[in-house]
Amino acid sequence: MALAGTLLFCIDCGDLLDRVAPQKKGYRMPALPNAESKWWPISTQTFSRADAFPSTLQAKRSNVRAIHHSQVETWVMTSETCPACDNTATLFREMQLRGADEGSTLFFRCTSCTHKCAA
Incomplete structure (x- = not known):
């Protein structure tokens, strides 16, 4: 079993394992009882860069502000x-x-x- 972020993969076959609501603090893969004991995380906090999700509104932002001559x-x-x-x-x-x-x-x-x- 291998954790990659919040995804759980099987080391032997590479399949993505379904997330099952755990009854206790972790989830052990039942198909491979002799596999190394990696536990499924209960909660995971992820962080994204500001430019990871571009938007048209964010693209309009600029450090330079246009000012009309009347102002x-x-x-x-x-x-x-x-x-x-x-x-x-x-x-x-x-x-x-x-x-x-x-x-x-x-x-x-x-x-x-x-x-x-x-x-």
């Missing part, structure tokens, strides 16, 4: 004065709206009154 604050703090409320803390963003040979446009947003202007 990220892209405005930078500057000391430009707001023309509406004279606040000195404003945010600005630079965008290239015209051709490459022309300058970019600066957009300002006040931190206190949310006034927006372009320069």
Whole structure:
């Protein structure tokens, strides 16, 4: 008799033995009384690797998360004065709206009154 995980095989013929509910702590193979005394385990704990059972949901997981540009604050703090409320803390963003040979446009947003202007 040979145990391979939770399966019990006969050493002589190689047949897989049926699991029988034991009356005591182990199960001895009745057909081979002179065989070595290996006992059937009552309980066995098995462990599997995380990649042993692949799934489509697990395949979608990634260490990199895609973020939409609307979720990220892209405005930078500057000391430009707001023309509406004279606040000195404003945010600005630079965008290239015209051709490459022309300058970019600066957009300002006040931190206190949310006034927006372009320069």
